[in-house]
Amino acid sequence: MKQYDLTKNNIIQFKPERVALDAKHVNVFYGEKQSTFDVSMQFPKNRIIAFIGASGSGKSTFLRCLNRMNDDVATVDGQINYEGLNINSSAINVYELRKQIGMVFQQPNPFAKSIKDNLTFALKKHGIKDNKQIDQVVKSSLKKAALYEEVQDSLNKSAMSLSGGQAQRLCIARAITMNPDILLLDEPTSALDPISTKKIEATIKELSEKYTIIMVTHNMQQASRISDYTAFFHMGHLIEYDKTSKIFTNPSEEATEDYITGHFG
Amino acid sequence: MNARRNNKIATGVIIGLVSIVVLILLSLIGYILITGLPDVSFKFLFTESKAFAAGGGIVNQLFNSLYLLVLSLLISIPISMGAGIYLAEYAKPNWLTSTIRTSIEVLSSLPSIVIGLFGYLVLVIKFQLDFSILAGSIALMFLNLPILTRSIEDSINSVSPLQRQAGLSLGLSRWETIKGVIIPEALPGILTGIILSAGRIFGEAAALIYTAGQSAPTMSYTNFNPFSETSFLNPMRPAETLAVHIWKVNTDGITPDADIISSASSAVLIIVILIFNFGARYIGNRVYKKLTGDK
Amino acid sequence: MSEIKNKLLKPSKATKQDRFGRRISVLCIGLIVILVASIIFFIATKGMATFISNHVNPIKFLTGTDWSPSQKMTGALPMIVTSFGVTLLAALIATPFAIAIAIYMTEIANKKGSKFLQPIIELLVGIPSVVYGFVGLTVVVPAVRTLFGGTGFGILAGSIVLFVMVLPTITTLTIDSLNAVPSHYRKASLALGATRWQTIYKVILRAALPGIMTAIVFGMARAFGEALAVQMVIGNSALMPTSLVSPTSTLTSQLTTEVGNTIMGTLPNNALWSLALILLLMSLFFNLVVKYIAKRGQLK
Numbered sequence: 001m002k003q004y005d006l007t008k009n010n011i012i013q014f015k016p017e018r019v020a021l022d023a024k025h026v027n028v029f030y031g032e033k034q035s036t037f038d039v040s041m042q043f044p045k046n047r048i049i050a051f052i053g054a055s056g057s058g059k060s061t062f063l064r065c066l067n068r069m070n071d072d073v074a075t076v077d078g079q080i081n082y083e084g085l086n087i088n089s090s091a092i093n094v095y096e097l098r099k100q101i102g103m104v105f106q107q108p109n110p111f112a113k114s115i116k117d118n119l120t121f122a123l124k125k126h127g128i129k130d131n132k133q134i135d136q137v138v139k140s141s142l143k144k145a146a147l148y149e150e151v152q153d154s155l156n157k158s159a160m161s162l163s164g165g166q167a168q169r170l171c172i173a174r175a176i177t178m179n180p181d182i183l184l185l186d187e188p189t190s191a192l193d194p195i196s197t198k199k200i201e202a203t204i205k206e207l208s209e210k211y212t213i214i215m216v217t218h219n220m221q222q223a224s225r226i227s228d229y230t231a232f233f234h235m236g237h238l239i240e241y242d243k244t245s246k247i248f249t250n251p252s253e254e255a256t257e258d259y260i261t262g263h264f265g
Numbered sequence: 266m267n268a269r270r271n272n273k274i275a276t277g278v279i280i281g282l283v284s285i286v287v288l289i290l291l292s293l294i295g296y297i298l299i300t301g302l303p304d305v306s307f308k309f310l311f312t313e314s315k316a317f318a319a320g321g322g323i324v325n326q327l328f329n330s331l332y333l334l335v336l337s338l339l340i341s342i343p344i345s346m347g348a349g350i351y352l353a354e355y356a357k358p359n360w361l362t363s364t365i366r367t368s369i370e371v372l373s374s375l376p377s378i379v380i381g382l383f384g385y386l387v388l389v390i391k392f393q394l395d396f397s398i399l400a401g402s403i404a405l406m407f408l409n410l411p412i413l414t415r416s417i418e419d420s421i422n423s424v425s426p427l428q429r430q431a432g433l434s435l436g437l438s439r440w441e442t443i444k445g446v447i448i449p450e451a452l453p454g455i456l457t458g459i460i461l462s463a464g465r466i467f468g469e470a471a472a473l474i475y476t477a478g479q480s481a482p483t484m485s486y487t488n489f490n491p492f493s494e495t496s497f498l499n500p501m502r503p504a505e506t507l508a509v510h511i512w513k514v515n516t517d518g519i520t521p522d523a524d525i526i527s528s529a530s531s532a533v534l535i536i537v538i539l540i541f542n543f544g545a546r547y548i549g550n551r552v553y554k555k556l557t558g559d560k
Numbered sequence: 561m562s563e564i565k566n567k568l569l570k571p572s573k574a575t576k577q578d579r580f581g582r583r584i585s586v587l588c589i590g591l592i593v594i595l596v597a598s599i600i601f602f603i604a605t606k607g608m609a610t611f612i613s614n615h616v617n618p619i620k621f622l623t624g625t626d627w628s629p630s631q632k633m634t635g636a637l638p639m640i641v642t643s644f645g646v647t648l649l650a651a652l653i654a655t656p657f658a659i660a661i662a663i664y665m666t667e668i669a670n671k672k673g674s675k676f677l678q679p680i681i682e683l684l685v686g687i688p689s690v691v692y693g694f695v696g697l698t699v700v701v702p703a704v705r706t707l708f709g710g711t712g713f714g715i716l717a718g719s720i721v722l723f724v725m726v727l728p729t730i731t732t733l734t735i736d737s738l739n740a741v742p743s744h745y746r747k748a749s750l751a752l753g754a755t756r757w758q759t760i761y762k763v764i765l766r767a768a769l770p771g772i773m774t775a776i777v778f779g780m781a782r783a784f785g786e787a788l789a790v791q792m793v794i795g796n797s798a799l800m801p802t803s804l805v806s807p808t809s810t811l812t813s814q815l816t817t818e819v820g821n822t823i824m825g826t827l828p829n830n831a832l833w834s835l836a837l838i839l840l841l842m843s844l845f846f847n848l849v850v851k852y853i854a855k856r857g858q859l860k
Contacts, residue, residue, distance in 0.1 A: 468688025
């Protein structure tokens with residue numbers, strides 16, 4: 001593979017009042033091995049930001065830092081500011097943080113419970129007891145995830161009986177029940193067929209009206225179809241971060257251009 | 266052509282050896298059931314045993330075995346649950362964990378007579394529990410802990426890590442995630458492990474002869490006060506189990522119909538253990554199906 | 561401060577639950593570790609008393625052949641020899657059978673064959689040792705008596721009973737280790753024109769050797785520690801075995817028979833605890849051997 005100057009980059013900045021999450025000089029280590037190098041970037045509110053890059057480029061690792069899902073596996077240093085607080089600080093209540101910054105994973109991972117229990121389990125554990133309120137949340141989350149029509153008559157069926165695409169939308173619905181501020185999606189459609197992928201993309205697009213969405217994708221077309229901003233990662237470095245239209249038509253870095261034109265990855 | 270001839274001979278030898286083992290096993294089980302079952306009668310199961318006369322039954326021994334089993338499971342399940350959770354969820358790969366694992370291996374490979382003697386020394390003598398159901402069930406717990414811990418750890422580990430991440434990403438504590446998500450999904454495996462270990466405990470004798478004791482005093486099945494001396498629920502009374510009974514009548518040689526009692530009791534033991542084995546499989550499958558929703 | 565900020569900085573129910581959960585599970589695992597430590601500690605202290613308070617020479621204890629602790633004779637060699645004798649003999653008989661069954665189940669049998677054998681082996685594990693002892697007493701001992709003379713009690717009867725008892729242990733672990741041999745080994749060997757037996761003998765058994773050795777050690781550990789089944793067929797007289805059919809005694813059978821007949825703190829009782837200590841040390845030794853085999857297997 002061609003060697004690129006990894007210190008050269010082009011990263012967009014936003015006005016402070018638009019920023020939902022602000023990462024500064026983030027480094028991630030797995031034991032001795034460093035997998036993310038000095039990444040600084042800001043995430044604007046109510047937009048869809050896509051991470052692209054070859055596998056092993058560190059994009060998923062970085063995404064998982066944004067709600068401290070790397071806590072037990074990796075060491076993260078640097079600052080990630082949310083609501084004026086550095087979420088990496090030990091004073092942060094990580095459980096509350098994850099309610100604010102939700103996550104959906106690559107493989108659909110519904111609980112081995114009924115569809116309804118999948119959505120209500122966490123709510124109940126977080127102390128919401130009012131049945132009316134719970135039913136309300138179930139309905140609205142399913143609607144937002146565009147799953148309501150398909151499952152409204154079978155809420156008590158096991159979630160294991162859903163198709164892959166339905167299960168993933170259930171996971172999105174489950175994340176929304178927490179009413180988060182930011183949603184992290186880690187390659188949410190990579191395990192799905194094209195039709196389910198289309199549906200989920202449409203769902204994501206709609207969700208961005210209410211939430212800030214940060215997603216990792218393997219699929220460049222997906223990034224160009226739905227995201228507002230795109231960040232290109234290469235070998236653990238953030239190389240370029242800009243408006244999606246700019247990245248895909250007129251990238252300023254050579255590595256970005258080579259990647260999107262299919263020279264590697 | 267030598268190689269092909271050897272191939273034939275070797276295959277023949279292997280099949281021969283396998284057949285011998287199958288034969289041994291079938292005749293072993295056949296022997297126990299054929300000599301034992303004819304003497305298993307309603308009367309045998311429900312009368313008390315006699316030390317010096319023929320015609321005794323096994324009702325107290327049978328009850329003692331079950332009571333010990335229940336008590337020991339009652340104390341060993343929570344502890345091994347906690348220990349299994351620790352190993353599967355919290356243990357980091359370091360020297361502490363490997364020490365813990367080694368000690369569990371050591372415990373699981375200790376001869377049960379050594380466990381029994383330790384129980385005798387500490388429970389019966391030091392803690393003055395005397396020969397009692399309580400001392401016996403604690404000794405059985407010692408035997409059971411390593412097996413159960415390992416099977417619970419394995420069952421928890423077989424649950425996909427994605428489930429853990431799902432729980433954590435919803436802001437649930439690890440503990441809630443384990444309790445509410447992981448354990449329910451690991452339940453079929455955990456149950457199978459518990460029932461199989463129950464089968465093992467049911468037939469255990471070496472750990473019990475010096476802890477639960479070798480006598481089965483008369484007790485009343487209508488006295489439900491566990492603190493009363495004669496109550497069948499009293500955990501402080503000595504309690505000979507079915508397996509110990511078989512050993513006892515054979516080594517003492519004072520019961521005239523020791524052979525009949527032993528063969529009939531052996532048949533009962535084997536059948537109960539068979540029920541445990543099949544039960545484990547059946548219940549594991551049932552729970553699994555229920556969880557995955559194809560009812 | 562905003563509401564969110566407030567929440568993010570305060571510990572919640574979840575924080576407490578997590579601390580609680582971790583404490584509970586540490587407590588449970590701690591209990592087990594303490595239990596193991598105290599078993600070793602108590603048996604060791606008790607077992608050393610013979611040498612420390614009764615001033616018995618440990619070398620004499622291990623090499624003496626006269627066992628009659630009430631007359632201050634504490635030669636434990638007969639029990640040691642018999643314990644090792646039945647263990648080795650049982651493992652020796654069981655190993656070829658176990659390997660044959662394992663090969664049959666993993667390499668030769670169709671699904672039906674293994675489906676038939678699997679539950680039989682599982683059932684064998686489940687049969688309580690007193691039942692083995694009883695069958696040994698009523699079938700094996702008379703048979704040995706008829707065929708080889710003597711009383712029928714002794715090392716031979718003990719080994720036969722133990723052979724059946726350790727068979728499932730060795731078999732299951734051998735099956736696991738054969739299954740762990742990657743299937744491309746088989747394919748490669750067969751593709752080179754080797755017969756099935758050549759493949760099994762030269763490739764599979766060799767690759768699985770550490771696993772098979774571990775299986776045998778586990779089987780021996782079980783045989784060495786087995787008490788009641790052996791006690792019922794060994795004869796229980798603490799004499800040096802003169803033949804395979806002379807009544808003798810193992811460490812476990814001596815313990816089972818005598819602990820109830822001695823008084824705590826006296827030499828006869830202490831001497832028995834020393835036998836228990838030997839059992840404990842051997843059990844630890846078997847563990848070490850397994851570890852050693854595993855380590856060597858990794859190096860390759």
